[in-house]
Amino acid sequence: MRWRAFLSSKSSSSKAGNVLASRPAGHGAPFAFSAALNGRAPSRNPGTVISVSNLRIQREIVILEAIDWAVQRGEHWVILGANGSGKTSLLSALTGYTPPTAGEISVLGEKYGKSDWRELRKRVGVVSSSIYQLMEGHQTALDAIVGGRHAVIGKWGQVSAAEMRQAEKLLRMIEAESIRNRPWRVLSQGERQRVLIGRALMARPELLILDEPCAGLDPVARERFLQFLGRLMQLPNTPTLVLVTHHVEEIIPPFSHVLLLRKGTVVAAGPKSKILTSRLLSRVFDASVQLRHQRGRYSMAVSASAGVVV
Numbered sequence: 001m002r003w004r005a006f007l008s009s010k011s012s013s014s015k016a017g018n019v020l021a022s023r024p025a026g027h028g029a030p031f032a033f034s035a036a037l038n039g040r041a042p043s044r045n046p047g048t049v050i051s052v053s054n055l056r057i058q059r060e061i062v063i064l065e066a067i068d069w070a071v072q073r074g075e076h077w078v079i080l081g082a083n084g085s086g087k088t089s090l091l092s093a094l095t096g097y098t099p100p101t102a103g104e105i106s107v108l109g110e111k112y113g114k115s116d117w118r119e120l121r122k123r124v125g126v127v128s129s130s131i132y133q134l135m136e137g138h139q140t141a142l143d144a145i146v147g148g149r150h151a152v153i154g155k156w157g158q159v160s161a162a163e164m165r166q167a168e169k170l171l172r173m174i175e176a177e178s179i180r181n182r183p184w185r186v187l188s189q190g191e192r193q194r195v196l197i198g199r200a201l202m203a204r205p206e207l208l209i210l211d212e213p214c215a216g217l218d219p220v221a222r223e224r225f226l227q228f229l230g231r232l233m234q235l236p237n238t239p240t241l242v243l244v245t246h247h248v249e250e251i252i253p254p255f256s257h258v259l260l261l262r263k264g265t266v267v268a269a270g271p272k273s274k275i276l277t278s279r280l281l282s283r284v285f286d287a288s289v290q291l292r293h294q295r296g297r298y299s300m301a302v303s304a305s306a307g308v309v310v
């Protein structure tokens with residue numbers, strides 16, 4: 001019902017869309033962002049977005065142990081860890097797909113085990129490689145974005161005029177107007193990632209989780225994608241972002257905080273200026289790592305030594 005009420009109130013936002021249409025591509029995006037994101041339902045608990053306490057996940061092995069983590073509204077986080085350190089498992093626990101063995105999880109004010117997690121999932125957008133299986137090759141970029149509405153409505157049906165307007169706005173927001181009618185199967189990796197973000201935003205999430213969104217992008221495409229993400233993050237009403245990666249190069253300035261994972265445990269978590277150090281990253285990667293920080297961006301060099309492959 002909330003979604004329906006919201007859609008019917010959206011028709012007034014076409015003004016912002018007109019402003020955008022008169023601007024050159026790449027400069028009007030902020031207007032589109034605001035127009036497309038305004039009207040999200042306020043969180044029931046405005047302060048804390050994610051709260052994880054003493055989380056343990058055990059299957060055949062212990063996947064995560066003693067995880068304590070809190071994300072406040074206004075923060076944007078990077079989860080950084082080597083392959084197999086438990087990053088995706090932590091995301092999967094947050095979205096209720098991997099039930100915890102012990103510990104507590106709260107997301108957007110809802111406590112796991114007490115609230116209906118299917119309802120909670122409607123407020124959380126996830127972009128990960130596992131979504132690729134859901135995409136049909138013939139569907140266009142616009143179709144793919146429109147398809148994101150089902151996360152909220154929960155059933156297939158007619159696309160309303162308001163939903164189409166919303167999808168068109170998102171298409172501009174993800175800077176993909178030129179690929180509007182192109183089928184999914186021919187889209188480049190970078191285009192696909194932007195379309196999946198548009199699709200996730202269609203459900204107006206309060207929290208947006210990106211699991212290795214730069215995987216498979218060449219260096220230039222990755223940089224373009226990161227610049228795009230930076231523009232998205234600068235705009236008002238942008239959801240709280242959590243980006244998962246194992247590359248410090250992807251920690252762009254709008255990310256404020258970092259959670260470092262190693263072998264299923266937290267090495268450190270907090271503001272990136274405190275967390276991103278050569279010492280802590282050497283622990284994360286079990287190697288001698290030299291972190292470089294230049295003009296708000298990071299890179300790292302790994303010292304060659306016995307047993308370390310660089």
Ligand SMILES: Nc1ncnc2c1ncn2[C@@H]1O[C@H](COP(=O)(O)OP(=O)(O)O)[C@@H](O)[C@H]1O
Nearest residue numbers: 059060061063082083084085086087088089090
């Ligand atoms: N359902 C499961 N059963 C057993 N082991 C699992 C399961 N899910 C993940 N793992 C293991 O947990 C570890 C962390 O996996 P994952 O969270 O995917 O790491 P990352 O995303 O950091 O690369 C890996 O060793 C993986 O094989």
Ligand SMILES: [Mg+2]
Nearest residue numbers: 087088089211
């Ligand atoms: Mg992973």
